[in-house]
Amino acid sequence: MSLPIIKYCPGTLSEGFDTYSQTCLKRLFNGRKVHHILPYDSPASNPETDEVFEDSRKTISISGVQEKFSVLQDKNKLRLVKEGERGTHILKPIPVVGKRNDQMPANEHLTMQIARQVYGIETAENGLIFFKNGTPAYITKRFDIKEDGTKLGQDDFASLAGRTPQTHGEHYKYLGNYSELFQLMETYLPAYKLEAPKLLKVLIFNYLFSNGDAHFKNFSILETSMGDYRLSPAYDLLNSRIHVQDQDFALDDGLLTRNMAQGKIGQQFAILAEKSGISRKAFDNIMSLMLTHSDKVERLVKACFLNGSTKRNFWQAYQGRLKQLSKT
Template sequence: MSLPEIKYCPGTLAEGFDTYSRICLKRVFNGKKVHHVLPYDSPVSNADSDGLFDDSRRHISISGVQEKYLVILKKNKLRLTKEGERGTFILKPIPSFGNRVDQMPANEHLTMQIARQIFGIETAENALIFFRNGDPAYITKRFDIKEDGSKWAQEDFASLAEKTPQTHGEQYKYTGNYLDLFDLMKKYVPAYQIEALKLFKLLMFNYLFSNGDAHLKNFSLLETSMGDSRLSPAYDLLNSRIHVEDSDFALEDGLLPKNLAQGSIEKQFFILAGKAELNEKQVQKIFELLTGNMERVERLILASFLSEKTKRNYLQSYQGKLKRLR
């Protein structure tokens, strides 16, 4: 694979850039002039790069099925971390499983940009980046690292619910329903009404953009400067239906407990909001926001680094879900 011709910022997807825009550099790379090509070939593309990534993988502690690597920014250069270094970026190359895996980095990047730019969802800062041999990767800035290099406390909802492989089996992170998340937030988040609305918006977004892998470990609480907790920025957002045959919701019981899951999907979201004790007017505003803005979504899809076929599939998937919500 050769390096692509760049016509849109690989960070913000703004038109008229052949590398990262100033806005992207400021948000993602602390204003440093980082190039959109890494000084490595992709993993397993040649023996030298494979060895480097193997070394990096040995000291990473971030969980998840897809292979991830920690990256650090020194001056204007990104590089893999060495033993004892704390990486400030997570790099996700093309994975080794699923359909159309070469599209996964661009898929995640696009979905994260739509969430932030169009629907105002706070997300982890992110961009698309390329290896020397042209393979794409998704790169995201860690939000759990403070400016002084220490860490903010972060706990995902599987841990909050005390669910582990030992207590709930290998599929522990897919157990339960999404109303459970609000019950946990009531217990651990002082500013519940504010943070719960953010969660509700994120759940609607995940449905609308076919993120069927939004399991318990893909939602977290993050320590604040006051020492309490809030909902973390969103991460791991992508249209999973493009890559695997999955259901509308990752959790096995769906949006609600089975005895409450009645009627259309729109009705079920309103039942969820009521059970979570959310403000009705604010919930209605979220519905109006997420079921509008179709033209803006289409423009970002067209500006993305997805293949033309995958752009069409992504748009069709979104339009199908939109009809079900209206």
């Protein structure tokens, strides 16, 4: 694969850049002039590189099906971590599973940028980066690591619910329904009333952009400077339907308990909001936001690094979900 021709910032997708924009560098790399091409080939491309990746693989404990590598930013350079080091970023190369797997890094990057730029959802800082053989990877900055290298407390919702493969089986993170997330937040977050609408917005976003893998481990709470907890920035957002034939919702019971999941999808979100103590006014404001700004979504889709057919599929999927969500 040859190196791509860059016309849009591989971070913000702003037009007129042949590398990262200053805005992206500030957010993703603390203002350092990091290059968008890594100094090594992608995994499984040559034996020497594979040995380095194998060492890095042993140092990361973040769960998930997609392979992840821990990366350390050293001034304006990025390198895979060594044993005993704590990474500042997570690198996600093209996975070995799924349809159109070569499009997955660009898919996640685009979806995360839409969440932030169009809908104001706080997300983990992210961008695309390329190995020297031209293969893309998704890169994200760890929000649980402070600039001085110390770590903030973070717990995903599976941990909060006391679920592990040992106690609840291999399917543990997909059990239940999304109203249970709000119940856990009420228990652990002092500022629940401020945080609950943020979670609802992410759930509506996941439906709108066909993210069918938003399970209990893909939501978490994060320690604040005051020592209490809040909802963490969103992460692992992508149109999963492009790669696997999954359901509308990742959790087995869907959005709500089966006896409460009545009416069209917009009505179900309204029930979830009411059940979670979110005011009707706040819900209406969220829905109004999520049902508008198609022009901004279209601009980012056109600027993204997906190939032509996958761009069309992404856009058509969004249009279909938008139509369903707008029905009353």
